[in-house]
Amino acid sequence: MPDTPVEMLEIAPGAVHLKQYLSIDEQRAIAGRCLELGAGDAGFYTPVVRGMHPMSVRMLCLGRHWNARTYTYEECRTDVDRRPAPALPGELAGVAERAGRDAGFTFTPDLCIVNWYSAASKMGLHQDKDESPESIAQGAPVVSFSIGDTARFLFGGLRRREPIEKILLESGDAFVFGGPARLRYHGVTRILPGTAPAGLPFEGRLNLTFRQY
Numbered sequence: 001m002p003d004t005p006v007e008m009l010e011i012a013p014g015a016v017h018l019k020q021y022l023s024i025d026e027q028r029a030i031a032g033r034c035l036e037l038g039a040g041d042a043g044f045y046t047p048v049v050r051g052m053h054p055m056s057v058r059m060l061c062l063g064r065h066w067n068a069r070t071y072t073y074e075e076c077r078t079d080v081d082r083r084p085a086p087a088l089p090g091e092l093a094g095v096a097e098r099a100g101r102d103a104g105f106t107f108t109p110d111l112c113i114v115n116w117y118s119a120a121s122k123m124g125l126h127q128d129k130d131e132s133p134e135s136i137a138q139g140a141p142v143v144s145f146s147i148g149d150t151a152r153f154l155f156g157g158l159r160r161r162e163p164i165e166k167i168l169l170e171s172g173d174a175f176v177f178g179g180p181a182r183l184r185y186h187g188v189t190r191i192l193p194g195t196a197p198a199g200l201p202f203e204g205r206l207n208l209t210f211r212q213y
Helices: 024-038 090-102 133-138
Strands: 007-012 015-019 058-062 065-067 072-074 111-117 123-126 142-148 150-155 165-169 174-177 186-192 205-211
Touching (some): 024 090, 024 111, 058 065, 090 111
Antiparallel strands (some): 007 015, 111 205, 123 186, 142 174, 150 165
């Protein structure tokens, strides 16, 4: 964590924005680990969703694979190449567990989806609801880290048409939502090129979202 106190902003009950949560050294280490895993077997790929439309991000699933055709988790990438999902490294899970605790949650992350955004990437408004019914019922949080270029993040309500708040997520920020906020709609409308801190080993934005299946 940074040497200075982290600014914690409660966006809604159960939703906390931890600004500059990761130090630059942590950002470099996490990004490097993601790139290493992403270059191996079952590494980064472009998901194709229902209707055979490719997503605008590249994805890496750790711990469990998220099937973009069925919106379910599985051990192997049956919608891609049938390779088993790489294990979730303990050091990454530990950072997510710490951030969840700092935001007021106790959980044990066992999967992570890493989305690599380019300048043109977006993520439509959606709910994260494909984890187990037990995890959803418990309100186990999603812990998200942003590394690289700033993203314009949307955070809405429990229904698609409820008011939406626009938040800039910068490199090193964490965003945690669980409990009553667990099923709120969210998305990304824009990546701001050239806003990443110097010295990161990639271009664009890496977004890591940790969950407890």
